[in-house]
Every structure is written in structure tokens, then in C-alpha cells.
Amino acid sequence: MDFIDKLRARWRDADTLLCVGLDPDPAKFPDRFANDADALFAFCRDIADATAQFACAFKPQIAYFAAHNDGEAALQRLIAHLNAAHPEVPVILDAKRGDIGSTAEQYAAEAFDRFAADAVTLNPYMGRDSAAPFLARSDRGCVFLCHTSNPGARDFQELVVSGGSGGGEPLYQRIARTIADDWNGGGNCALVVGATFPEELKAIRAIVGGMPLLIPGVGAQGGDVEAVVRNGRTPDGTGLMINSSRGILYASRGEDYAEAAADAARGLRDAINRHR
Numbered sequence: 001m002d003f004i005d006k007l008r009a010r011w012r013d014a015d016t017l018l019c020v021g022l023d024p025d026p027a028k029f030p031d032r033f034a035n036d037a038d039a040l041f042a043f044c045r046d047i048a049d050a051t052a053q054f055a056c057a058f059k060p061q062i063a064y065f066a067a068h069n070d071g072e073a074a075l076q077r078l079i080a081h082l083n084a085a086h087p088e089v090p091v092i093l094d095a096k097r098g099d100i101g102s103t104a105e106q107y108a109a110e111a112f113d114r115f116a117a118d119a120v121t122l123n124p125y126m127g128r129d130s131a132a133p134f135l136a137r138s139d140r141g142c143v144f145l146c147h148t149s150n151p152g153a154r155d156f157q158e159l160v161v162s163g164g165s166g167g168g169e170p171l172y173q174r175i176a177r178t179i180a181d182d183w184n185g186g187g188n189c190a191l192v193v194g195a196t197f198p199e200e201l202k203a204i205r206a207i208v209g210g211m212p213l214l215i216p217g218v219g220a221q222g223g224d225v226e227a228v229v230r231n232g233r234t235p236d237g238t239g240l241m242i243n244s245s246r247g248i249l250y251a252s253r254g255e256d257y258a259e260a261a262a263d264a265a266r267g268l269r270d271a272i273n274r275h276r
């Protein structure tokens with residue numbers, strides 16, 4: 001099943017818009033992992049197994065693995081575990097790739113063949129040819145940065161460029177329009193929109209129709225769940241993958257870390273659903 005179909009089936013069957021972010025930081029791990037050489041894998045596996053029932057997607061962030069010797073091998077084993085144990089939950093590799101076409105071919109092979117992810121996050125800054133190797137894999141998802149969650153998102157993404165109905169529009173809206181109207185011929189695109197920018201989320205939803213949106217920035221970054229759901233949902237009450245990483249992963253450092261993560265995931269799933 002392709003990424004978008006898998007995501008839609010998961011929204012429907014599990015009644016959840018929650019994306020569980022897997023950003024393992026050994027400095028924050030529960031004490032029991034102190035001397036565990038396989039801690040990156042084991043911690044994420046335990047969290048994923050405890051939270052899968054509440055998840056519409058998992059999102060491992062590659063930097064948290066690649067920063068460590070043997071970390072990429074741990075990531076590869078983790079995604080293999082997710083695909084085997086929770087095949088109904090799509091995996092988005094958060095790698096924010098983007099480069100000239102020949103290099104992008106290698107990045108596409110990395111995400112989809114080596115790591116076997118269902119989707120990957122991409123930076124659209126280098127333009128259509130940099131995205132082409134990913135777009136061509138129509139069974140896999142291309143999740144493009146549109147308006148990010150960080151304060152510096154304003155530096156470039158809100159600059160007004162020529163175009164739009166009023167003769168000018170912010171760059172993030174141009175990105176949304178270009179991807180919806182042009183790059184999404186294979187029907188495999190989605191966008192990243194930060195939870196910390198709910199008004200911009202509303203504008204993006206109006207431009208892209210039913211396209212799925214990945215929404216990081218609730219929890220640790222302070223985004224408001226109600227505003228996100230109100231401004232970002234589609235008419236059928238779906239359309240969103242609302243990510244939380246630290247708020248779920250580090251709910252407890254004690255022996256109850258997996259249960260605490262499950263409670264945090266259930267709580268956020270329920271909070272999201274209250275506003276759908």
C-alpha cells in the first residue's frame with residue numbers, strides 16, 4: 001500500500017491524528033539504559049511498541065541516530081522493527097533532504113531502499129529537479145517543508161514574492177501552491193507546517209485542499225492543539241499528522257518510561273480528537 005493510502009487507512013481505522021516522533025537523546029534516557037550499548041534501538045523500540053496503538057505515523061529524526069557511531073545501523077534496525085511489528089503505521093524518515101538531482105537520487109535510495117521508510121521530509125529550496133527523484137517514487141511520501149515551527153521560519157519563508165491573486169504572496173504560500181498544483185502529479189506529497197503558526201496553517205490548508213500536513217511544534221515548542229486542529233483539519237476531520245517527540249519520549253525516566261510514554265500519547269491523541 002502506498003504512503004498516502006496507508007496514512008488515510010490509519011486515520012480511519014485507529015481514529016488518531018498523532019505522529020510519534022522518535023528523537024532519541026541518550027542524555028535524557030531512563031537510568032536503566034545507562035550501560036546499554038544498544039540503547040538507541042532498545043529505547044525507541046520500547047517507546048514505539050507502547051505508543052503504536054495511538055499513532056497515525058512514526059517519525060524518526062535521522063540526526064539523533066547519525067550523531068552516534070553505529071547509530072544509522074540502529075535506525076535501520078528500528079525501522080525494520082516498526083515495519084514488521086506495526087505494519088499499519090507509516091514511517092516518515094525526518095531527514096530534510098534536498099540537493100542536485102544526481103545526489104538526490106542517492107538520498108532517495110537512502111530513505112526508501114536502505115531505511116525502508118514510507119515517506120521522507122524534504123527541503124524544497126533547491127527546486128523541482130531536486131525533488132524529482134523522490135516524487136518519482138509514487139508509492140512513497142514526499143513531505144516538504146512549507147512553514148516551519150521555529151522562530152527563524154520568518155526570516156525567509158514569509159518574504160513576499162511576486163505572484164498570487166493580489167500580485168504578491170509570502171514564499172511559504174508559493175511553496176504550498178507550487179507543490180499542490182505542479183509537484184503533486186503522483187499524489188504523494190505532504191507539507192510540514194509548524195503548530196506554532198496557526199494562522200499560516202489556515203492559509204496553507206485553504207491553498208492545498210486535502211493534502212496531508214505534518215505538524216510539529218506542540219508540546220515542548222508550545223504550539224496550541226486546539227488552534228492546530230481548528231485551522232488545519234479537512235472537512236472530514238482528518239488531514240493532519242500532529243507530531244510530538246520529547247513530550248512523549250521523556251514522560252518518565254523511571255522504570256515506568258514506556259507506560260508514561262503511552263499515557264502521554266493517549267492524552268495527546270484524546271486532546272486532538274476533542275477538537276475534531
Ligand SMILES: O=C(O)c1cc(=O)[nH]c(=O)n1[C@@H]1O[C@H](COP(=O)(O)O)[C@@H](O)[C@H]1O
Binds near residue numbers: 121
Ligand atoms: O520536519 C520536522 O519534523 C520538523 C519541522 C519543523 O518545522 N519543526 C520541527 O520541530 N520538526 C521536527 O519535529 C520534532 C519536534 O520535536 P518536539 O519539539 O520534541 O516535539 C523534531 O524532530 C524536529 O526536528
